[in-house]
Amino acid sequence: MGRNDWAHCVFSKWDEAKFQQSFIEMEHLVKVMGLPVADEGKLLAELKDWESKGTHLCVNSPVDPPLLQLVQQELKTLQDAVENMSVEFEEEKTKVQHELQNVATTLEEMQQRVQRLETGQQNLEYCTGLIEGRVDNIEDRMDDFEGDANQRIAKIGE
Numbered sequence: 001m002g003r004n005d006w007a008h009c010v011f012s013k014w015d016e017a018k019f020q021q022s023f024i025e026m027e028h029l030v031k032v033m034g035l036p037v038a039d040e041g042k043l044l045a046e047l048k049d050w051e052s053k054g055t056h057l058c059v060n061s062p063v064d065p066p067l068l069q070l071v072q073q074e075l076k077t078l079q080d081a082v083e084n085m086s087v088e089f090e091e092e093k094t095k096v097q098h099e100l101q102n103v104a105t106t107l108e109e110m111q112q113r114v115q116r117l118e119t120g121q122q123n124l125e126y127c128t129g130l131i132e133g134r135v136d137n138i139e140d141r142m143d144d145f146e147g148d149a150n151q152r153i154a155k156i157g158e
Contacts, residue, residue: 023051065114072107075100 030043053067082096 019054023047068107068111068114075104075107079104
């Protein structure tokens, strides 16, 4: 019997197209199961959520911290489960541990990137506030200058 890519973590066989096709197939499966409308809708919504979050994690876009924390917790649970695998699967266990470590490293890099983005945004907000203050100051000075100039012009005209 052949190994199942889904259940046996054949990471080298997964790409974006296969990821998308898998969600299409899961959606089709849910629809043909003949579930009550409410249950079907709930399952389809969960699939869309998983697909969306998986896509966000895979395409290096910024991820909200709670999602990142959830994925890190799930990864830790998975790492613990793999650690307790039977010795008879040592080769697979080693491969999975290696891939899980790669994922953990990627998640840590994402967390650092999110932190840098948040810090950068705070710095931009601070600088924007300073610039707004300076613009207000310049506008006030221009108003004063314009008033003084109008008074002098009026005196010259008298």
